[in-house]
Amino acid sequence: QVVYEQDGVFIHSSCGKNDDQDSLIAGILRVIEKENEVVVDWRPLDETLDTSNILCAGKDSSSVVEWTQTPKEKCSRGADRPSSYESEWDMVTTVSFKKKPHSNGDATTHANGESKWSFLFSLTDLKSIRQNKEGMGWSYVVFCLKDDVKLPALHFHHGDSKPLIKCLEKHVALNESPHDERVLLVKTQKSLSQSFENLFDESSCGLLQKWKKDPYIVTMGKFSKVTNYIVGSLRSNDPSNQRRPPSEMADFLNDTIPGLKINQQEEPGFEVITRIDLGKQPEVSRREPVSAEEWAKNMDSEGRILDVDYIKQLIFKGGLCHTLRKEAWKFLLGYFPWNSTKEERANLQKRKTDEYFRMKLQWKSVSEEQEKRNSRLRDYRSLIEKDVNRTDRTNKFYEGEDNPGLILLHDILMTYCMYDFDLGYVQGMSDLLSPVLYVMENEVDAFWCFVSYMDQMHQNFEEQMQGMKTQLIQLSHLLRLLDSGFCSYLESQDSGYLYFCFRWLLIRFKREFSFQDILRLWEVMWTELPCQNFHLLLCCAILESEKQQIMDKHYGFNEILKHINELSMKIDVEYILCKAEAISMQMMNCKELPQTVSEILGIENSSATPDSDTGEDESAAELSCPTSLYQSISTPVVAANGTRDGAQQAAETPSLAPA
Numbered sequence: 001q002v003v004y005e006q007d008g009v010f011i012h013s014s015c016g017k018n019d020d021q022d023s024l025i026a027g028i029l030r031v032i033e034k035e036n037e038v039v040v041d042w043r044p045l046d047e048t049l050d051t052s053n054i055l056c057a058g059k060d061s062s063s064v065v066e067w068t069q070t071p072k073e074k075c076s077r078g079a080d081r082p083s084s085y086e087s088e089w090d091m092v093t094t095v096s097f098k099k100k101p102h103s104n105g106d107a108t109t110h111a112n113g114e115s116k117w118s119f120l121f122s123l124t125d126l127k128s129i130r131q132n133k134e135g136m137g138w139s140y141v142v143f144c145l146k147d148d149v150k151l152p153a154l155h156f157h158h159g160d161s162k163p164l165i166k167c168l169e170k171h172v173a174l175n176e177s178p179h180d181e182r183v184l185l186v187k188t189q190k191s192l193s194q195s196f197e198n199l200f201d202e203s204s205c206g207l208l209q210k211w212k213k214d215p216y217i218v219t220m221g222k223f224s225k226v227t228n229y230i231v232g233s234l235r236s237n238d239p240s241n242q243r244r245p246p247s248e249m250a251d252f253l254n255d256t257i258p259g260l261k262i263n264q265q266e267e268p269g270f271e272v273i274t275r276i277d278l279g280k281q282p283e284v285s286r287r288e289p290v291s292a293e294e295w296a297k298n299m300d301s302e303g304r305i306l307d308v309d310y311i312k313q314l315i316f317k318g319g320l321c322h323t324l325r326k327e328a329w330k331f332l333l334g335y336f337p338w339n340s341t342k343e344e345r346a347n348l349q350k351r352k353t354d355e356y357f358r359m360k361l362q363w364k365s366v367s368e369e370q371e372k373r374n375s376r377l378r379d380y381r382s383l384i385e386k387d388v389n390r391t392d393r394t395n396k397f398y399e400g401e402d403n404p405g406l407i408l409l410h411d412i413l414m415t416y417c418m419y420d421f422d423l424g425y426v427q428g429m430s431d432l433l434s435p436v437l438y439v440m441e442n443e444v445d446a447f448w449c450f451v452s453y454m455d456q457m458h459q460n461f462e463e464q465m466q467g468m469k470t471q472l473i474q475l476s477h478l479l480r481l482l483d484s485g486f487c488s489y490l491e492s493q494d495s496g497y498l499y500f501c502f503r504w505l506l507i508r509f510k511r512e513f514s515f516q517d518i519l520r521l522w523e524v525m526w527t528e529l530p531c532q533n534f535h536l537l538l539c540c541a542i543l544e545s546e547k548q549q550i551m552d553k554h555y556g557f558n559e560i561l562k563h564i565n566e567l568s569m570k571i572d573v574e575y576i577l578c579k580a581e582a583i584s585m586q587m588m589n590c591k592e593l594p595q596t597v598s599e600i601l602g603i604e605n606s607s608a609t610p611d612s613d614t615g616e617d618e619s620a621a622e623l624s625c626p627t628s629l630y631q632s633i634s635t636p637v638v639a640a641n642g643t644r645d646g647a648q649q650a651a652e653t654p655s656l657a658p659a
Contacts, residue, residue, distance in 0.1 A: 001032065001033045002030050002031070002032050002033075003031050003032070003033050003038075003167060003170075004029075004030060004031035004163065004164060004167040005028065005029070005030045005031075006028070006029045006030075006156065006158070006159065006163070006164065007026075007027075007028045007045070007158065008026065008156065008157045008158030008159070009026075009027055009028065009029040009042065009154050009155065009156055009157070009158075010024045010025060010026050010027065010138075010154070010155045010157055011024075011025045011027065011042075011044075011117055011152045011153070011154065011155070012024055012025075012152075012153065012155060025044050025117065026044065026045045026157075027042050027043055027044045027045055027118075028042070028043055028045065029041070029042045029154060029164070030042075030043075031164070031167050031168065031171075036382040036385075036386070037122050037123070037124065037382070038122070038123045038171045039120050039121065039122050039123070040120060040121055040123065040126075040143070040168075041119075041120040042117075042118065042119055042120070042154060043118045044117070044118060117152060119151055119152075121143070121145060121151070123168070123171055123172050123375075124379070125145050125146050126143060126144075126145060126146070126172060126186050127144050127145055127146045127148070127185070127186055128144045128177070128183055128184060128185050128186060129141055129142070129143060129144070129165070129168075129174070129183070129184045129186075130142040130144065130180075130182055130183050130184075131161060131165075131182050131183075131184070132182065138155045138156060138157055139155070139156040139159075139160035139161045139162075140153045140154060140155040140156065140161070141153070141154050141156075141161045141164065141165075142154075165184070170372070170373060170375075171375045172186050172187070172375055173186065173187035173375075174186060174187070175187055276481065276590065276592055276593075276594070278481070278482070278586050278587065278590050279586065279589070279590070280586075281579075281582040281583065281585075281586045282582050282585050282586065282589075283582065284578050284581050284582050284585070285578065286317055286318055286574055286577060286578060287314075287317045287318040288318050289318045289319045289320050289321045289520075290311070290314045290315055290318060290319070290320050290321065290324060290328075291321055291324075292321065292323055292324055294314065295311070295324050295327075295328065298310065298311050302341040302342060302343070303340075303341045303342025303343070303345070304339060304340070304341055305331070305338050305339070308338045308339075312527040312528075312529055313527075313529065315328070315332070315523060315524065315527050316524055316527040316529040316530070319519075319520040319523055319524055320523055322519075325439045325519065325523065326439055326440060326441065326445075328523070329436070329439055329440070329449060329523065329526075330345075330445065330449060332523060332526035332527065333436075333449045333452040333453055333526060334452040334455075335445070335448045335449050335452050336348070349444070349445070352444060352448050353444045356415065356443075356444045356447050356448070357444075359415050359418040359419055360411065360414075360415045360418070362418045363377065363414050363415065363417065363418055376421075376424065377417070379424075380414070380417045380424045380425045381414065383425055383427065384410055384413045384414060384417075384425050384430070385410065387425075387427060387429075387430045388406055388409045388410045388413070388430060389406070391409065391430040391431065391434050392434045392438075392515065395434075395438065395515055397437075397438050398434070398438075405437065405438075408437055408443050408446070409430065409433060409434065409437060411443065412433060412437065412443060412446055412447045412450060413425055413429060413430060413433060415447060416429070416447070416450065416451070416454070419451060420454070423458065423461060423462070426461040428460075428461065428506055428507045429454070429461070431507045431510040431511065432450065432453055432454070432457060432507060432508070432510065433446070433450045435510075435515065435518055435519055435522065436449050436450050436453065437450075438515075438519075439519065457508070460505070460506055460507075468502065468505060468506065471505045471533075471536065472497070472498055472501065472502075472505070474533060474536055474600045475498055475501060475505075475536050475539055475540070476496075476498060477594075477596050477597055477600060478536055478537065478540050478587075478597060478600060478601075479498070479539075479540055479543060481587070481594065481597055482540050482544065482583060482587075483544060483547065486543070486544070486547045486551070489550075489551055490560070493555070493556050493557050493560060494557050495557055495560045495561075499561075500560065500561050500564040500565065501539050501543075501564075504539055504542075505535070505539070508521075508522065508525070508535060509521060509535075509538070511568060512567065512568050512569070512571060513569070513571060513573055514569060517573040520573055520574075521538075521573055521577070524577060525538075530581065530584045530585070530588070531584050531588065531601040531602055531603060532600075532601060532602035533600055533601060533602070534580065534584065536600070537580040537581075537583050537584050537601075538576060538577075538580045540580070540583055541576050541579035541580040541583060542567070542571060542576055544579070544583075545575075545576070545579065546563065546564070546567070549563070550563065584601070587601060587603075588601070588603055
């Protein structure tokens with residue numbers, strides 16, 4: 001639907017060239033409402049315009065594409081473009097100009113000397129609008145996009161730009177710049193940019209610029225394609241084109257998160273860490289999942305959990321049988337208080353049900369007319385609908401069309417936008433909700449469990465990326481303590497920034513393990529045992545397992561990225577849990593654990609020493625690091641595919657009794 005149209009809008013294409021008689025290009029400017037977005041479109045009036053000279057930001061590219069095909073190529077490209085343009089998985093994004101190799105920076109020129117341009121862009125990519133002062137000739141506007149690319153100035157020979165600005169303000173919030181009254185700034189949301197991006201058909205530099213601009217989108221949307229494309233695009237068949245140095249690529253990635261300075265050898269404290277001998281990793285085993293009988297035995301007649309520490313220890317060591325998850329996850333996530341009775345929990349559910357449906361009614365009752373004036377709600381809805389349609393669709397709970405699971409997934413995410421409108425919806429949240437809804441099979445319970453989970457994960461999705469920044473720095477400290485040699489090797493390959501762990505941390509390994517393995521992994525992590533930030537030790541366990549192959553085969557920057565990414569769905573969850581637990585015991589038993597690491601893991605300095613004054617302290621230390629409960633197993637060896645190779649099967653762990 002065209003919501004704004006103005007003719008007599010000119011591009012002055014040859015400003016400053018006195019000899020050029022064709023400096024004014026008349027065109028029509030339109031603002032068009034599409035199903036999921038609003039675009040601004042300017043096209044010249046000349047109907048004989050050759051499409052080889054159109055600059056168009058299509059959904060299959062993040063750049064304005066300047067078509068330079070031969071006549072034959074034009075036919076094939078013309079047939080391809082519509083389906084790609086309307087592709088569900090793509091979106092109009094950042095617009096920038098690509099120059100023809102033979103153009104020497106000039107605009108596209110016909111044989112007759114006429115210069116013609118056309119462009120369109122999504123309002124989600126608009127950064128600012130510059131206007132001229134009133135009474136200073138023709139009214140004009142200059143659109144500046146989020147990558148700081150400025151589109152050609154549009155001069156309004158008929159009327160002025162005020163109706164355009166008024167139209168745009170219905171879809172985006174515009175504020176006058178405090179530094180220049182002629183500039184209108186688009187008010188940005190607090191959450192991250194929220195869209196998948198197609199990462200094909202662009203140079204490696206452009207791809208890295210995408211990573212630098214928004215690592216969340218690149219990581220979540222097309223991480224495997226990033227990997228393959230970096231490797232392919234940087235190995236040109238033309239020997240005259242030199243490969244982009246890995247150090248230069250690493251600099252792009254290092255600049256992604258401002259303030260992220262890790263793995264610097266000269267940083268105080270690292271030299272001390274590298275001299276610490278942690279000793280041999282202990283051998284640990286895991287037990288069978290907690291059964292319904294074990295759970296019931298640890299509950300009194302009123303439904304209270306008798307020994308919370310004991311039941312958490314059981315869950316940490318073996319996870320839960322699936323029939324228990326629907327109840328136990330509510331405790332693990334904090335929806336149910338551990339000391340509550342069955343009656344108290346029933347009353348809580350009743351109150352939370354009322355609260356949930358009040359929030360759900362808020363977005364359900366928004367009319368179409370109201371939503372037209374609420375761009376953020378439209379954006380949230382649009383992105384949720386796209387992501388829901390591609391979340392865990394191979395799982396029977398979500399497969400097929402008109403699946404009730406998909407409807408619940410959509411409704412819960414929309415209601416969460418009402419619960420936390422500042423954050424709203426950010427890509428990746430559907431990954432966190434999907435397993436929770438699968439287990440709960442109840443809209444209200446799933447919502448409040450998801451709220452509790454998001455309380456833990458909130459900083460991961462905030463625009464400043466403070467959560468991700470902190471975790472990457474902490475992971476660097478832990479990995480350096482564990483294996484300084486491996487850290488040094490990663491640094492020598494410009495991989496010391498650990499950017500390849502970004503997706504692991506962002507959505508807690510959701511796309512690295514199978515769906516059923518994620519259920520086991522998450523419930524173990526939610527026990528908060530054996531220390532805080534156990535998920536960082538899981539990262540260390542995976543990286544240490546892959547260290548030998550990475551170093552023996554002398555993997556460089558691109559190979560490391562590719563190798564780590566291809567571990568997805570190949571990692572043995574039980575082995576990695578054993579290894580991470582062994583690392584935690586190794587660090588907690590260290591007598592000279594650095595203060596930084598102690599703080600990351602939440603270990604008091606005294607807990608790292610074997611001396612205890614009272615039996616009570618010994619009991620507490622045993623609970624934090626219950627080596628007496630662990631049955632020794634042979635340390636498994638990780639094969640190249642991330643699975644156990646020749647590992648001996650652990651004997652079943654004896655039943656544990658509460659102290």
